[in-house]
Amino acid sequence: xxxxxxxxxxxxxxxxxxxxxxxxxxxxxxxxxxxxxxxxxxxxxxxxxxxxxxxxxxxxxxxxxxxxxxxxxxxxxxxxxxxxxxxxxxxxxxxxxxxxxxxxxxxxxxxxxxxxxxxxxxxxxxxxxxxxxxxxxxxxxxxxxxxxxxxxxxxxxxxxxxxxxxxxxxxxxxxxxxxxxxxxxxxxxxxxxxxxxxxxxxxxxxxxxxxxxxxxxxxxxxxxxxxxxxxxxxxxxxxxxxxxxxxxxxxxxxxxxxxxxxxxxxxxxxxxxxxxxxxxxxxxxxxxxxxx
DNA sequence: CCGACCGCCTGCCTGC
DNA sequence: TGCAGGCAGGCGGTCG
Numbered sequence: 066x067x068x069x070x071x072x073x074x075x076x077x078x079x080x081x082x083x084x085x086x087x088x089x090x091x092x093x094x095x096x097x098x099x100x101x102x103x104x105x106x107x108x109x110x111x112x113x114x115x116x117x118x119x120x121x122x123x124x125x126x127x128x129x130x131x132x133x134x135x136x137x138x139x140x141x142x143x144x145x146x147x148x149x150x151x152x153x154x155x156x157x158x159x160x161x162x163x164x165x166x167x168x169x170x171x172x173x174x175x176x177x178x179x180x181x182x183x184x185x186x187x188x189x190x191x192x193x194x195x196x197x198x199x200x201x202x203x204x205x206x207x208x209x210x211x212x213x214x215x216x217x218x219x220x221x222x223x224x225x226x227x228x229x230x231x232x233x234x235x236x237x238x239x240x241x242x243x244x245x246x247x248x249x250x251x252x253x254x255x256x257x258x259x260x261x262x263x264x265x266x267x268x269x270x271x272x273x274x275x276x277x278x279x280x281x282x283x284x285x286x287x288x289x290x291x292x293x294x295x296x297x298x299x300x301x302x303x304x305x306x307x308x309x310x311x312x313x314x315x316x317x318x319x320x321x322x323x324x325x326x327x328x329x330x331x332x333x334x335x336x337x338x339x340x341x342x343x344x345x346x347x348x349x350x351x352x353x354x355x356x357x
Numbered sequence: 358c359c360g361a362c363c364g365c366c367t368g369c370c371t372g373c
Numbered sequence: 374t375g376c377a378g379g380c381a382g383g384c385g386g387t388c389g
Contacts, residue, residue: 068382099365099384123383141383142367168367187366189383232359241384248382303382346362348380363387370380 067139069246070295078309083115090174099191122245140189148180209245220282227267235263258287322350
């Protein structure tokens with residue numbers, strides 16, 4: 066599921082249940098996900114109060130009351146759900162499909178009585194427990210690029226990041242050390258909105274005569290636009306992705322190119338057809354007519 | 358530096 | 374109906 070908008074949706078769903086609550090029990094049901102869980106994971110978390118829940122790129126960051134930070138990454142298939150007695154009954158009664166409990170790998174029990182369940186069939190997600198002061202220099206975070214939903218990303222920044230790069234725009238936008246948080250879907254969508262070909266060299270958007278190109282400015286704007294729209298829609302629900310309360314995000318209905326091979330291009334008057342190609346081993350969807 | 362490819366895992370869909 | 378193959382939202386590593 067999770068690119069930046071889905072992770073942000075999860076963060077907003079977990080926040081009211083987690084903030085100010087204390088972890089009174091932690092059930093870690095296997096030794097590892099993508100990586101091993103930290104040593105004494107359960108002991109180190111039990112008794113901690115959750116002070117804040119933040120996000121950096123696709124990472125969730127729970128600030129704890131002992132100056133440690135619980136770092137959580139959802140990988141490809143990770144999700145959280147919030148359960149309390151009432152909500153569990155409500156979900157059951159409205160027929161929301163229950164996830165396969167065999168993939169419920171971590172269960173947090175909170176002092177409020179709520180349970181936070183982490184489910185991850187493919188187990189590409191992971192959790193880490195770090196001291197807050199070591200976060201910035203940690204290998205996971207040290208090399209992360211600009212946050213696309215903050216105020217940092219604009220045409221000038223994009224132009225600078227792309228200067229001299231011969232790599233295709235698609236690969237450059239997926240590179241988390243340049244911009245942190247985009248994934249396959251939103252890269253395809255942003256490039257279509259900006260009318261730029263995923264195959265074009267990133268460096269072609271670098272500054273000309275000391276000014277960012279129109280393409281760089283438009284692309285920066287479209288990246289922010291598509292991410293903001295997706296967050297507002299509760300993210301995209303592919304397969305079984307749901308928000309933490311079981312509700313579906315609906316941004317997938319607004320995809321213009323992703324998973325739309327052979328559909329007519331939605332750009333007015335374009336007349337093109339969406340194509341699928343492979344770039345660095347992953348599907349790229351785009352219109353060869355209006356994306357140049 | 359760059360890109361292509363592989364592995365990590367499971368589930369789902371397609372075609373035979 | 375079953376089975377093989379391809380594909381999937383991420384990311385880190387190797388190799389040429």
